[in-house]
Amino acid sequence: MQLLTPDLRARLLANGTARGDHAPVVKFFSPVGAATWLFSELDEDGDSLFGLCDLGFGCPELGSASLVEITAVSLPFGLSIERDLSFEGRFPLTIYADAARLCGSITEDKARLEAAATIRAQEKPALPPP
Template identity: 65%
Template sequence: MILLTSELHERLLANGRHRDVDHVPVVKFFNPLGAATWLATELAEDGDTLHGLADLCFGCPELGAFSLSEMASIRLPLGLGIERDLWFEGKFPLSVYAAAARTAGQIVLDDDRLEAAADALRQTK
């Protein structure tokens, strides 16, 4: 599977040029044989370094950078690799996904839990 279409690549690069913004995730990657999940908001000019939220199933999702080429090189059983969620559409800024993930111990995609995290963040501002 192609992890990034040219459109997604351009959107991530554009976000990467504006690092001071709390971007909405552009793309979700996942391990089809496990629970690892990545939400990417930005791509660095090197074309490889993605920024976003990573959940490697240790109970502590982290904000940070991860490598597109490393994800593309992962070979899983049955000839599978890391995949892009074709139906993912980010609805909230990354800070909301990160806050919900801290509470749940994993990346959360449920609208109700994300709304609750967004409300909690608004109350702290």
């Protein structure tokens, strides 16, 4: 399976050049484990993805990952990392990150994501807007 279609690549690149808290564009997962990634941006180098990374150890975190390395992962039974064809990012990446920290793993549960969004909206920003 091709992990990034031309359309997904274009959307990720556009987010990478624009500042903001973008909704995840793509979800990758391991079909034989708990590893999951939600990516919202791709650097101009075409390899560095930014998003929410969860290797299945209960410590999801925001960060960068290499598309080349993810594509090269060889799993048991000849499997490889896959793209969730039905995934649609509905919240900004920070909301997924907040919910994942509360749950201990990436979640797509609407109630948990809405709760994380509500909590974030009630928090006062540390700095005034620019």
